[in-house]
Amino acid sequence: MDFRLNEEQQMLQDTVARLVRGEYSFEKRLEFSETELGFSADFWRQLSELGLTAVPFSEELGGFGGGGVEVQSVMAELGRGLCLEPYMQSVILGGGLIGQAGNDRQKENWLAGIASGELKAAVGLQEPQSYYDLNNVETRAEKNGEGYLLNGRKAVVIGGHCADLIIVSARTSGNSDSADGISLFAFSPDTDGVERRTYPTIDGAKGCDITLTNVQVGADALLGDEGQAGSVIEYQAGRAIAALCAEAVGVMEMANELTLDYLKQRKQFGVPIGKFQVLQHRMVDMMSELEQARSMAILAASVADSEQSDERRRVLAAAKNVIGRAGQFISEAGIQSHGGIGMTWEYNFAHYAKRLIAINHQLGDDDFHLERYAALLQAS
Amino acid sequence: MNMNYTAEELAFRDEVRAFLDEKLPADIAAKVKGFRRLSKEDHLRWQQILCKQGWYATHWPEEYGGVKWTPVQKHIWDEESCRYGVPRSIPFGVNMVAPVIIKFGNDAQKQHYLPRILSGEDWWCQGYSEPGAGSDLASLKTRAVRDGDHYIVNGQKTWTTLGQHANMIFCLVRTNTEVKNQEGISFLLIDMNTPGITVRPIITLDGEHEVNEVFFEDVKVPVENLVGEEDKGWTYAKFLLTYERTGLAGIGMSKAALSHLKQLASRRMKNGKPLIEDPSFSQRIAKVEIDLTAAAISNLRIIASVEGGGVPGAESSMLKVKGTEIRQAINDLARRAIGPYALPFVEEELDLAYDGEFLSDENAAPLSAQYFNNRKLSIFGGSNEIQKNIVSKMILGL
Incomplete structure (x- = not known):
């Protein structure tokens, strides 16, 4: 048993950490967030130049052949910097869906671009009525002579505003909440009938809702077999969940470091407020929640790329549940411990707090995953 | 990053399993798994089996057995023994006083006491807490005054677990009142049969006799029963507390209790379905199982770090808090699982030999009592609040 990173993994994490420290000061992040792009094109280019956008891809694609632990190493540091780049959406989820379901030609067209960072993918799996259930798909794809005609709306597509490639789920058959009959389509956002309503998100990123009105795509837009995408989506969402868990741990580490510093510096009644037991115990609780979260992020990373099974499903649901609860606790307890300064835009803590809450709204919150876990409960 | 056992470790696990399959008495395992009372004889019988295997004293150097x-x-032993229903080892001799004697005692003490701990001849209990010294242990008042070749001990100890079975007690006593609290304490080994010692039961809220008060009235203790140096007892006490704290998270026991809970919830019915399929109850189980999964990985992380040469620090304190909260949550759910049958307190069903009809479930009788009994988990071994003070000071530097 050994929970340490190996030398390569440690180097990878150090590389990302150095880059984030150098390029992603809190002040710069606020500037990146306010641009039209919503993140730093320059930082994205540097991620790409250092080969970091290629981490999970095979060596033929210029990649690293990295698994869950390598992705975890990258995501944790992006979390510490509150980085806004669509790494999870494009590299992990977009790249993962194409890698698993795409045919040779699609992989050739898109994967190398995603791995090099030149092509940014965004993935629309949720819909206004779907809540977090990715099998709940009402967007229709009707087969016709030229390929497929898409109609429907995909909800809260993070990174969709600037994507070069949009991947959506759409129903080619079956009831609106059935895992059967879901297909994946990848196409340019410039296709006729694609309308994006772009917005900033509460945690400083950008996303959009995408309305598809008679969007005609070719047969070559279909990713994988028609109607068979349910299991692909579930598997790749699982990888994305593991990545989010790793990011969340990075965010929580910083949130706790900031809070601890503040307890030592801020004086009231003539002493640092960290002398007060009620604040000490809350700080210990924050550390303890972080350790629980860290354990689950490690476990999630260890199953992220293994074959699908109920055990993998359980671990990922458990991990996202713990991350969601721990994140909310640290967010709220940290703001409370900071007092008024924790409420301000100018001070960085609040932005960590917001990211933690936002992560709980991506790919299912703690309640959603608790329900999933409960459904997979084994009698003994 | 590797969360798997090595081939040697897997072989060890097989060895443990084979041993337990063969040697663990079925009646004892049934009592443990069904939360029944264990007698002194049960404990000693199992101790002798373990000793014969050479697996009783896992914190001792090989030269002492x-x-x-x-x-x-x-860790493997802990997991497997909990799963099999091995009785919790009574730690006061083998895991508490023995490491202190080995580290700080003299040769005569080692030669005299260690074999008697192994053989079961001595049953030790712990004389730490006093009515006025709980979390603030160093404020203890039991007084030992040197008189020739003896100390004369006067005072009172409390919460003495299984003191009714013990013939030896290790005590923290005050030998110097002129210095700071921590500096005037000594560590004495006292024969419970010495005149002037009275043991009085404390009946706990579940009706059990598990803890006691011990009174000392002009008790003559030979000076050779002093461990280490006079007035240095606090150092030894703290050393012992680190032994006490590791393993207090009780991950293995929580796993066994959770498995018991899930079986119970599969038998009990609600709305015509097993309770484990009830949406709200299954989510309660799910939540505690998830928390236990995380705590178990945290535990492994500590173990792996110790294996790699690290020292378990205040992480154990954090895990003690989490682990005891989890175990209490499981006990809470087990009590809830039997619904109205949490009320009847049917003492005869606690007896393993009971062959009458069970009022409800065969495992229902101890559940409420156990829930109340295990409120102690967050109080003993340094209350959970004290653990947070430790983390706050040692890890956080507050």
């Missing part, structure tokens, strides 16, 4: 297990092996 200990077994040299790695942290991972200890």
Whole structure:
């Protein structure tokens, strides 16, 4: 048993950490967030130049052949910097869906671009009525002579505003909440009938809702077999969940470091407020929640790329549940411990707090995953 | 990053399983798994089996009859023994006073006491807490005054677990009142049969006699029963507390209790369905199982770090808090699982030999009592609040 990173993994994490420290000061992040792009094109280019956008891809694609632990190493540091780049959406989820379901030609067209960072993918799996259930798909794809005609709306597509490639789920058959009959389509956002309503998100990123009105795509837009995408989506969402868990741990580490510093510096009644037991115990609780979260992020990373099974499903649901609860606790307890300064835009803590809450709204919150876990409960 | 056991560790696990399959008495395992009372005889019988195997003293050097297990092996033993229903070892002799004697005692003490701990001849209890010294242990008042070749001990100890079975007690006593609280304490080994010692039961809220008060009235203790130096007892006490704290998270026991809970919830019915399929109850189980999964990984992380040469620090304190909260949550759910049958307190069903009709479930009788009994988990071994003070000071530097 050994929970340490190996030398390569440690180097990878150090590389990302150095880059984030150098390029992603809190002040710069606020500037990146306010641009039209919503993140730093320059930082994205540097991620790409250092080969970091290629981490999970095979060596033929210029990649690293990295698994869950390598992705975890990258995501944790992006979390510490509150980085806004669509790494999870494009590299992990977009790249993962194409890698698993795409045919040779699609992989050739898109994967190398995603791995090099030149092509940014965004993935629309949720819909206004779907809540977090990715099998709940009402967007229709009707087969016709030229390929497929898409109609429907995909909800809260993070990174969709600037994507070069949009991947959506759409129903080619079956009831609106059935895992059967879901297909994946990848196409340019410039296709006729694609309308994006772009917005900033509460945690400083950008996303959009995408309305598809008679969007005609070719047969070559279909990713994988028609109607068979349910299991692909579930598997790749699982990888994305593991990545989010790793990011969340990075965010929580910083949130706790900031809070601890503040307890030592801020004086009231003539002493640092960290002398007060009620604040000490809350700080210990924050550390303890972080350790629980860290354990689950490690476990999630260890199953992220293994074959699908109920055990993998359980671990990922458990991990996202713990991350969601721990994140909310640290967010709220940290703001409370900071007092008024924790409420301000100018001070960085609040932005960590917001990211933690936002992560709980991506790919299912703690309640959603608790329900999933409960459904997979084994009698003994 | 590797969360798997090595081939040697897996072989060790097989060895443990084979041993338990063959040697663990079925009646004892049934009592443990069904939360029934264990007698002194049960404990001693099992201790002798363990001793014969050479697996009783896992914290001792081999020269004194200990077994040299790695942290991972200890963990494997903990997991397997909880799963099999091995009785919790009574730690006061083997895991508490013995490490102190080995580290700070003299040769005569080692030669006299260690074999008697192994053989079961001595049953030790712990004389730490006093009515006025709980979390603030160093404020203890039991007084030992040197008089020739003896100390004369006067005072009172309390919460003395299984003191009614013990013939020896290790005590923290005050030998100097002129210095700071921590500096005037000594560590004495006292024969419970010495005149002037009275043991009085404390009946706990579940009706059990598990803890006692011990009174000392002009008790003459030979000076050779002093461990280490006079007035240095606090150092030894703190050393002992670190032994006490590791393993207090009770991950293995929580796993066994959770498995018991899930079986119970599969038998009990609500709305015509097993309780484990009830949406709200299954989510309660799910939540505690998830928390236990995380705590178990945290535990492994500590073990792996110790295996790699690290020292378990205040992480154990954090895990003690989490682990005891989890175990209490499981006990809470087990009590809830039997619904109205949490009320009847049917003492005869606690007896393993009971062959009458069970009022409800065969495992229902101890559940409420156990829930109340295990409120102690967050109080003993340094209350959970004290653990947070430790983390706050040692890890956070507050």
